[in-house]
Amino acid sequence: MHKKGSDTGFIDLRDQKDIDYWCRKLECSEHILRLCLNKVGRSRKSVEAYLHMNRDWLIINNDQSNQQMNE
Numbered sequence: 001m002h003k004k005g006s007d008t009g010f011i012d013l014r015d016q017k018d019i020d021y022w023c024r025k026l027e028c029s030e031h032i033l034r035l036c037l038n039k040v041g042r043s044r045k046s047v048e049a050y051l052h053m054n055r056d057w058l059i060i061n062n063d064q065s066n067q068q069m070n071e
Contacts, residue, residue: 010042026051032058 012018013034022044023030028051035058040046051058 009044011037011044011047013037013042022047028055028058 011022011033019030019033023033026033026048028036032051033047036047036050036054040050
């Protein structure tokens with residue numbers, strides 16, 4: 001039986017349900033989740049720690065990037 005990332009400790013970018021689950025659990029957008037995964041890898045604990053330490057910076061930079069794209 002295949003376990004989801006929420007069961008294994010890893011986040012599966014190929015599974016939209018897993019991405020949606022972690023976005024809800026970590027209270028972040030998919031874009032920010034992907035930024036974290038690109039920086040620290042697929043480990044749930046690493047992503048949680050990185051997001052916790054960098055949440056404000058990630059959100060501010062993500063908002064600025066979105067504004068620039070809309071101009």
